[in-house]
Amino acid sequence: MAVKNNLKMIFSYFRLNVKKEWKYKTSFFMQIAMMILNDLFFIIQWYIIFQLVDNIGGYGFNETMLLWAIAAGGFGFSHAFFGGAWNIKDIVYDGKLDVFLTQPKSVLLNVSCSSTDISAIGDMIYAYVVLIIIGAPWHWYLLMIPAMIIAGLIYVSVYVTYVGLCFYMKQGDAIAKSIEGTVNKAANYPPHIFNYVVKGLFLTLIPTFFYTFIPAQYFFITFNIWWVLGAVAVTALWIAIAFATFNHGLKKYNSGNLMGGRL
Helix, strand or coil: CHHHHHHHHHHHHHHHHHHHHCCCHHHHHHHHHHHHHHHHHHHHHHHHHHHHCCCECCECHHHHHHHHHHHHHHHHHHHHHCHHHHHHHHHHHCCCCHHHHCCCCCHHHHHHHCCCCCHHHHHHHHHHHHHHHCCCCHHHHHHHHHHHHHHHHHHHHHHHHHHHHHHCCCCCHHHHHHHHHHHHHHCCCCHHHCCHHHHHHHHCCCCHHHHCHHHHHHHHHCCCHHHHHHHHHHHHHHHHHHHHHHHHHHCCCCCCCCCCCCC
C-alpha cells in the first residue's frame, strides 16, 4: 500500500508540475525541442568518428548510440520526475526544509518530486529518436522504458547519496557534482576502454555501468535475465542508501525558521 501511495504521489507531482509549465506553451515546447536538438549534435559527432574508425572498445556506431540513448533517457527520467533533488543543496543551506518536514510523506520524496525540468522530457524523447536512427527492432522500444527507469533511479539516487554531505559541510555538493559529472560523462563511452580499477569503481562507489552499460548489454544486445534482476537489485540498494543517508543527514539539519507553505 505504501508503494502504491508513493507512486501515486510521484505521478501527481509530475502532472501538477507539467500543468504549471503548460501555461506557457511556447516556452514548454521550446525547452523540449532545444534539448532534442542539443542531443542530436552528439549523433553527428559520433557519426564522424566512426567514419574514421571501425569500432571503439569493440563498440560500433549503433552500440555507442544505444549507450547515449539510455543515458539521455535516464537523465531525462530523473530530472522530469525527481528534478527537485537538484535543489537539495540550496534547500539545506538556506534552511528551507521546514515546509517539507511538516508534511506526512517522506521528506526526500517530497523534495525530489517538488520540481520538474521540462527540458528533460526532450531527453526521454531523444532516446527513442536514437532507436529510430539506428533502426532498432520493435521490442527495443518497449525495453527502453525499464532501461530509462532503472538508469534514472540510479542517477538520482547516487546524486542524493553524495549531496547528503551538505548536511555536514559547506560546499558538500561539490563532491556530488563531481560524482554526477563522472557518471554522466563516462556512461556514454564503451566500457572496454576503461582499466580494471576504473571498472571496479564504476560497478561499486560510482555505479556508472549500471546506469548505461549493463542495461545496454543485457537488456538489449544479449538479453540476460540474471543481469536484469541484478540491475534491479542494485537500483533498489542505491535507493535505500539514498534514503538512509538523507534521513541521517536530517538529524544535522538546522532550521532557517522561515514561514512558508506549499500548494
